[in-house]
Amino acid sequence: MYYRSSNIAARIFDRQISTPAPGTSVHHARRFYENLVPSYTVYEVECPDHSFRKFTDDGQYLISFSRNHQELIVYRPRWLSFSCNDDDCDKHDLPSKARRFDSFFTQLYCVSLASCNELICKDFFLYMDSNQFGLFATSTAQIHDAPAVGGAVQGVPSIEKITFHLLRLEDGEILDRKVFSNDFVNLTHNMGVFLYDDLLAIVSLRYQTIHILQIRDSGNLVHVRAIGEFCREDDELFLNSNAQDISSSDKNKQHQSTENHVENQMHQGQPHMGNSFLSGIKQRLLSFIFQGLWNEESDDTLRMQRLRMKFYFHFQDYVDLIIWKVQFLDRHHLLIKFGSVDGGPQVSRNADHHPAFVAVYNMDTTEIVSFYQNSADELYLLFEKFCDHFHVTSRNSMYMNFVSSHSNNIHALEQLRSIKDKASNSSQFVKKMLASLPFSCQSLSPSPYFDQSLFRFDDKLISATDRHRQSTDHPIKFILRNYPHSLKFKIKPGAHYFQAVCILNIKMTR
Structure with a gap:
C-alpha cells in the first residue's frame, strides 16, 4: 500500500x-x-439576521435572503484571514475581529426581488456557472382549494403569480423575468425546475406543461417550446384547422335538418373535439405502451389477450397519470416522472408507496423512448450501474464530475449493496431507491470532504445531498479512508453549529 x-x-x-x-x-x-481540514470552530459569531441559502458550486458567492423574504443579499468569501504555524495552535486565542461575520465575508449588494404580496422562495436557487447567472423565484401564497378551470388538474393548488428572476451575480443586475399566472410550480429544493447548460425546464403541475426556455448569453429568457397539450410546434395549428372544418360541416348540417334545429343551435360554433382529446404527451405515452405490448406477441389471439390484460384493463389508470417532475438527460432527452394526483405536489416520506412511472422523452422526435414503473428491476440495474448519467451536470461544471456515487466509487457501491442485502422486501427497496428519480437540479455538493474515496462519514447525518436533516447530539466524524484511518475532523451539530464559522488551520508538522 x-x-x-x-x-x-x-x-x-x-x-x-x-x-x-x-x-x-x-x-x-x-x-x-x-x-486541509477544518480544525477550529469560532462560536458566537456576530452574524447578520439573514436566511442563508447556499454557496455557489464554485465557492465564489454566498446566497442569502432577508428575514422578510423580500431582498436578496449576496456575499463573497474573503477566504483565510488568520493562520497559525505553531505546533499547538489550539492554545492561541483568535483576535476579536475573528468573531465578526464581515471578517470572513464581504457583502457585494442587496437587491429587492419581491414586490407587493410576493415572497422570495427561500428553497429555490439555480446557478449558471458559465455566465455566473443566478435564477431566483418569488411567488404569492398558495390557494389549496382553487377550482380546476381552463384545463387545470383537479387537486393541484394554485399560485396567483410566480416570477422567475435572472440575475448577474457579479453586480446583482436583474437581466430578465418570466411570470407564470394562476399556476403551480414546485419550487421546493428546485424540484419543478431543471437547468442544463443554457436550457431550462419548468414544470407547470397545474396545466401539465413542460416549458423549455433558453438562457442567452445576453441574459434573456427565451421561450423555446412547450411540451404537454402539444408536442410539435404546428400541433395547435393543425388541431385548430381541423376544428374549424368540423364546425363548418356542422353548420351545413344545420341547414339540412330542421327537426334538430334547437339542439344544433346550442352546439353551434363549438368544435366536436371539446375535451375528448388527450394531451399530446399522453397520446405519445399510450401509443408507446400499446406498441410495446403489440410487438411482444406474434400470435393475434395471444396479442389481443395481452392487450386486454395489460393495456385496456389499465387504460384509465394510464390516462389519469400526470407529470410530477422532469430532468434533462442531455440536450435532446427528458426524464419524466408520471404519477397519480393522490401523490400530492409535495414529496413526502412515503412517496415511494405511491404508484409512479418514469419515461424518457425525445424532444426532437416527440417520441417516448422508454417507460418503466418505479418498481422495475431493469430500471434499478440501470440506476445502480449508470447513476452518473442520471446525475447529469453542465459541461461547464467539471468539478461536479467528482461527486461520489455508487457508479464511480467502490465504497458507495458497497454501502448501497449492504443496504440492499439488509432490506426485507426487495420490491420496496427498489421503489425507495427509484423514488429520487428524476433527480433535483444542483442538489449535490462537489465538496471534497464528501468524496468517499477520501473520507468516511455517516451519510445518515450528513451527505453531499442538499436536504434538511434531523439534528443529533452526536458529533459528525470524518475519518480518513486511507492509512492510518485516523479521525481528521468532526462537526458538532446543534444550534451553535449553524452560527459557527469554521476556518482552516493548516498544521505544518515536522
Whole structure:
C-alpha cells in the first residue's frame, strides 16, 4: 500500500518530483484535502439576521435572503484571514475581529426581488456557472382549494403569480423575468425546475406543461417550446384547422335538418373535439405502451389477450397519470416522472408507496423512448450501474464530475449493496431507491470532504445531498479512508453549529 504523508510540505514536494497517471490529475489534487481540514470552530459569531441559502458550486458567492423574504443579499468569501504555524495552535486565542461575520465575508449588494404580496422562495436557487447567472423565484401564497378551470388538474393548488428572476451575480443586475399566472410550480429544493447548460425546464403541475426556455448569453429568457397539450410546434395549428372544418360541416348540417334545429343551435360554433382529446404527451405515452405490448406477441389471439390484460384493463389508470417532475438527460432527452394526483405536489416520506412511472422523452422526435414503473428491476440495474448519467451536470461544471456515487466509487457501491442485502422486501427497496428519480437540479455538493474515496462519514447525518436533516447530539466524524484511518475532523451539530464559522488551520508538522 502506498503511504501518503500527513505532512503537507512533504506532499507538495512529492507533487513536484512525481507525475500522476494520465487522467488522474484532479483526483491526485483532491487528495490534498486529507491535510486541509477544518480544525477550529469560532462560536458566537456576530452574524447578520439573514436566511442563508447556499454557496455557489464554485465557492465564489454566498446566497442569502432577508428575514422578510423580500431582498436578496449576496456575499463573497474573503477566504483565510488568520493562520497559525505553531505546533499547538489550539492554545492561541483568535483576535476579536475573528468573531465578526464581515471578517470572513464581504457583502457585494442587496437587491429587492419581491414586490407587493410576493415572497422570495427561500428553497429555490439555480446557478449558471458559465455566465455566473443566478435564477431566483418569488411567488404569492398558495390557494389549496382553487377550482380546476381552463384545463387545470383537479387537486393541484394554485399560485396567483410566480416570477422567475435572472440575475448577474457579479453586480446583482436583474437581466430578465418570466411570470407564470394562476399556476403551480414546485419550487421546493428546485424540484419543478431543471437547468442544463443554457436550457431550462419548468414544470407547470397545474396545466401539465413542460416549458423549455433558453438562457442567452445576453441574459434573456427565451421561450423555446412547450411540451404537454402539444408536442410539435404546428400541433395547435393543425388541431385548430381541423376544428374549424368540423364546425363548418356542422353548420351545413344545420341547414339540412330542421327537426334538430334547437339542439344544433346550442352546439353551434363549438368544435366536436371539446375535451375528448388527450394531451399530446399522453397520446405519445399510450401509443408507446400499446406498441410495446403489440410487438411482444406474434400470435393475434395471444396479442389481443395481452392487450386486454395489460393495456385496456389499465387504460384509465394510464390516462389519469400526470407529470410530477422532469430532468434533462442531455440536450435532446427528458426524464419524466408520471404519477397519480393522490401523490400530492409535495414529496413526502412515503412517496415511494405511491404508484409512479418514469419515461424518457425525445424532444426532437416527440417520441417516448422508454417507460418503466418505479418498481422495475431493469430500471434499478440501470440506476445502480449508470447513476452518473442520471446525475447529469453542465459541461461547464467539471468539478461536479467528482461527486461520489455508487457508479464511480467502490465504497458507495458497497454501502448501497449492504443496504440492499439488509432490506426485507426487495420490491420496496427498489421503489425507495427509484423514488429520487428524476433527480433535483444542483442538489449535490462537489465538496471534497464528501468524496468517499477520501473520507468516511455517516451519510445518515450528513451527505453531499442538499436536504434538511434531523439534528443529533452526536458529533459528525470524518475519518480518513486511507492509512492510518485516523479521525481528521468532526462537526458538532446543534444550534451553535449553524452560527459557527469554521476556518482552516493548516498544521505544518515536522
